[in-house]
Amino acid sequence: MKRGLPWSDQVDVISSDESSSSSSSSSSLDVEVQVNDGTTNVTIDQPPKELSSEGLLIRRAEVYQEYMKQLPIPTLRGSIIPFTTWMGLGRSIKQLYGQPLHYLTNMQLKQWDHLRIGGEDEHSPLDTVIHPCKAEATVWLVEELHRQTSSHHHIAKLWQSDPKYHAFIDSIFPPL
Numbered sequence: 001m002k003r004g005l006p007w008s009d010q011v012d013v014i015s016s017d018e019s020s021s022s023s024s025s026s027s028s029l030d031v032e033v034q035v036n037d038g039t040t041n042v043t044i045d046q047p048p049k050e051l052s053s054e055g056l057l058i059r060r061a062e063v064y065q066e067y068m069k070q071l072p073i074p075t076l077r078g079s080i081i082p083f084t085t086w087m088g089l090g091r092s093i094k095q096l097y098g099q100p101l102h103y104l105t106n107m108q109l110k111q112w113d114h115l116r117i118g119g120e121d122e123h124s125p126l127d128t129v130i131h132p133c134k135a136e137a138t139v140w141l142v143e144e145l146h147r148q149t150s151s152h153h154h155i156a157k158l159w160q161s162d163p164k165y166h167a168f169i170d171s172i173f174p175p176l
Contacts, residue, residue: 054156057156058152058153061152061156061159062152062156064103064155064169065151065152066152068100068146068147069148071099073147074097077133077136078096080132080133081132081136082127083125083126083135084126084127085126086112086126087106087110088126089109089135089136090106090139093139093140094170100169100171101139101170102143102147102150103155103158104150104155104158105139105146106169106170107168108142108146109139110168
């Protein structure tokens with residue numbers, strides 16, 4: 001059983017942490033404790049002072065991916081959704097079902113819209129090119145793949161390369 005120090009004893013703590021001048025990655029701190037003219041060296045484990053920006057991004061991506069995995073894919077479809085672009089269909093799906101779409105799904109919808117540029121049907125509403133039920137089912141299939149199989153390391157890597165990645169993360173995602 002440990003015994004506490006009496007209040008009348010003076011304790012001086014002298015830190016030998018030189019982290020400000022060295023790039024040590026150690027997560028412990030050596031401390032000298034002087035009690036009643038005796039000196040004892042103690043090592044205190046401390047968490048790292050600050051995560052690197054890359055480590056923080058990986059952690060955010062991991063939490064994001066775990067959150068997205070927990071959301072169920074709707075099995076009952078609402079009504080037929082009219083849309084002119086893939087991004088417009090994505091916005092309507094989010095509004096109708098009250099769920100966010102995965103970052104990668106949002107990026108995929110954006111890419112599909114870009115693929116239409118210069119095509120014969122570029123200015124035609126997309127729901128006249130592909131049936132709205134097929135389009136919605138396609139979005140949900142892609143969404144399920146992204147939610148269940150995406151690596152948080154890959155997501156973090158994409159976020160790191162895109163300074164505007166926040167624009168494609170739906171606001172329903174809870175902050176850390």
